[in-house]
Amino acid sequence: MCGIVGAIASRDIVPVLVEGLKRLEYRGYDSSGIAVHAGSDITRVRRVGRVAEMEAAAVADNVHGELGIGHTRWATHGGVTEYNAHPHVSHGLIAVVHNGIIENHEQKRAELKAAGYQFESQTDTEVIAHLVHQYYLVEKDLFRAVHKATRELTGAYAIGVIALDRPDELVCARMGCPLLVGLGEGENFIASDVSAILSATRRVIFLEEGDIGRLTRDGVTLIDKDDQPVERKVHVSDVSLASLELGPYSHFMQKEIHEQPKALSDTIEAILDDGFSAELFGAAAANVLPTLSGVKILACGTSYYAGLTAKYWIESIAGVVCDVEIASEYRYRDAFADPQHLVVTISQSGETLDTMEALKYAKSLGHRHALSICNVRESAIPRASDLVFYTRAGAEIGVASTKAFTTQLVSLFALAVTLGKVRGRVTAEQEAQYLAELRHLPGSVQHALNLEPQITAWSAQFAAKNDALFLGRGLHYPIALEGALKLKEISYIHAEAYPAGELKHGPLALVDENMPVVVIAPNDALLEKVKSNMQEVRARGGELFVFADADSHFSDSDGVHVIRTPRHVGVLSPIVHSIPVQLLAYHVALTRGTDVDKPRNLAKSVTVE
Missing domain, CATH: 3.40.50.10490 (Glucose-6-phosphate isomerase like protein; domain 1)
Structure with missing residues (x-):
């Protein structure tokens, strides 16, 4: 369950919801939907497949409204069907979108069924919709109903909720899954990611664990996990600096683990655009790659483990011998050099001294061609290499590498398939299959998260x-x-x-x-x-x-x-x-x-x- 966006305004917010969902596509998804307060009812549009298909259906149905929520879903509980797509609605009164996993959903489902609720989907999210509805009938207050419902949930969630008879408020809650509030002029927003609302505002509040919020057109009120009124700091988002801010996370490592769907999507983008072409690795690669008889990978730490994984891919897919060595050891032994072997160095920073010195040593032994896989443009190791592949992980602050590692793996997989292609071992059909697998990778990673x-x-x-x-x-x-x-x-x-x-x-x-x-x-x-x-x-x-x-x-x-x-x-x-x-x-x-x-x-x- 991958992306949330919601809005309350004095204008039609359907374009905002649709654009926000498109900006969240990098997370991976298999269905999308919106629910909009349309005056006399909550109008819902859901489709399996691309956001564009859902958008076309919303346009065809002339869906408009000033309050609404949207979602992109990657199937967890229940298959890829329209019935399982978000938003989920209870009795036409309550609509909910949800990221995360409710661990006690089976218990709550049984209790709600016993209370007379009927379920249309296989999802854990429908439990939330019915539970909020149950409390709303008693409380007559959406904020209080959401508050009581979430206190019964075990697991991780970020949710957005609207009610038919509450056209002037949007309620949200966060526990374990990122959610932020966007502040506009006479309008306010919720989103999983600031990218979803950048066209409307750059002023955001990152909700903390246990926060519940009530959004109106004129303001936002929050309570914390202890049910106390709270104010959160307002941040002005600068996209170029976003990777340097903790946002809703406790640590950069946590943030960077959760950024992996986007980091992978960004790294994969060039491959999907051009296929497995030699030019992915630089202008000279088309002449270099077909002449190679082997690959030698030099790296340290986590990057070395990426190289070990690549050995399996390169030898299996490309049919090329591949050696992987710890850079700090390689430079101090009498190594054999084959000029027809490509030296591949892997470094997140491009400044790793042991790897840089190992590259120099390899060149001194007679290796003619070097490929750098790096996350930092114009750093030392790429400058010393005639071929380069830049991963697009963004700034990685935590010492323990996470998103740099997985984007390195993508780049090494691309190298293996490209070598196989130029050597005639990868057919057009196989290339198409590998591209399809890459296309679905960010969603699979989000699923693992x-x-x-x-x-x-x-x-x-x-x-x-x-x-x-x-x-x-x-x-x-x-x-x-x-x-x-x-x-x-x-x-x-x-x-x-x-x-x-x-x-x-x-x-x-x-x-x-x-x-x-x-x-x-x-x-x-x-x-x-x-x-x-x-x-x-x-x-x-x-x-x-x-x-x-x-x-x-x-x-x-x-x-x-x-x-x-x-x-x-x-x-x-x-x-x-x-x-x-x-x-x-x-x-x-x-x-x-x-x-x-x-x-x-x-x-x-x-x-x-």
């Missing part, structure tokens, strides 16, 4: 531990490495990662009831092997924490805890499975009270040896 409440619940079990193991196989072994690194970096828990098949070759000696074991277990060709490795852990009393796919057929049992990403996304699965391990590390660190954005002894850009 919605798992945050479940991952948060795990954090208390980890916080008291001193050690942890992470396991993965194949493409997902580097993600296990990345998960262990994140946990070490910001929570200071000792963690190691292994290919799951290596357990019996030594690490199994460490497994007991005090050693949590995190398993990356997507529904791929190695799933049955991973299941066998999990049994080895359980047989020794180890406790398993499994990140699986919806169709992996795992279930919780004694000593086995399972969180499922809703969809298996094939070759891009490592990117989606990066999100849960980032969230796990973040919430464990929060529980332990460490400095998340500035972990001890570490720096964001490593410019010393």
Whole structure:
């Protein structure tokens, strides 16, 4: 569930809602809708597919109004159908849009059914609509009804609510999912993201956890999680500076984890526009890439793990040998250089000293061509390279890399497919399939972000531990490495990662009831092997924490805890499975009270040896 926009004004707000939803498309979605107070009723327009289709339907139906809410949805509870699309309406009186996941929706659904409510959808959101309606009949006050309803919800939510007999107010609430209020002149707005309302205002209030707001045309009133009236600071948004502001988040790492759908969408944009063309990597790439016989990747830390993932893609898709080395080690050994191998350096900052020096060493050995994958334009490493791919992650402030990592993976995947294409191994049909998978990636990542409440619940079990193991196989072994690194970096828990098949070759000696074991277990060709490795852990009393796919057929049992990403996304699965391990590390660190954005002894850009 991916994007919210709402408005109350003295003008037709349908164009505002539609434009706002279009600006939220980067988050990924499969349906969209609006609900507008049209005087005698709440008019609702919903469509599966693009916002443009919903817009066309709204125009055809001549929908107008001065109060309304809109939503873009990525299916979680219930399939991709118009019935499941937002907004959801209760008895024609209450309309609701919602981001997040209501964990106790089944219990509330049963209670509401017993009270006589009928459900038209499979969503958790319809529970909110009926619950607000139930309280509204008693309270006769929309703000109080929303307040009471949200106090019964468990999970994460950002919601916008309107009522048929309240044409002069819009109510919103936030718990766990970002939501902001936009302040205009004689009009006010709500949105998941400031980009949705930039055409109307740049003055915004970032709601905090537990805030509930009442918006009229003339003002905004808020109460906090303790039910006390509160005023929040008004920010004037500057898009170029937005990435440097915490906004509604507690830490930059949290913010940057949640920015990944947009960062990925921005990075993917050029690929979708031009396909997997050599020119993605610079003007000279069309002449360079077809001549290559291999790839050598040099990187450090998280970027090194991105390189390890790329090795699988490059050798499988492009049929090209790929070596991956830690840059700080490579520069101090007698290395063999093949001039026909492309040297790929990966650095978020473009200033990583070890990587820069490794590139210089590679050139001194005779490597003729170098590709830099970097997030900062005109930094040192790109300037020293004849080919370059700039990720579009935006500024990354937190020391522990998140969105830079996943955008690096996208760029490396693009390199693998492009190499395969210029070598004649990737057909036009395969290229189209890879493009389709990239197009859906931001939505899949947003879907993984919605798992945050479940991952948060795990954090208390980890916080008291001193050690942890992470396991993965194949493409997902580097993600296990990345998960262990994140946990070490910001929570200071000792963690190691292994290919799951290596357990019996030594690490199994460490497994007991005090050693949590995190398993990356997507529904791929190695799933049955991973299941066998999990049994080895359980047989020794180890406790398993499994990140699986919806169709992996795992279930919780004694000593086995399972969180499922809703969809298996094939070759891009490592990117989606990066999100849960980032969230796990973040919430464990929060529980332990460490400095998340500035972990001890570490720096964001490593410019010393």
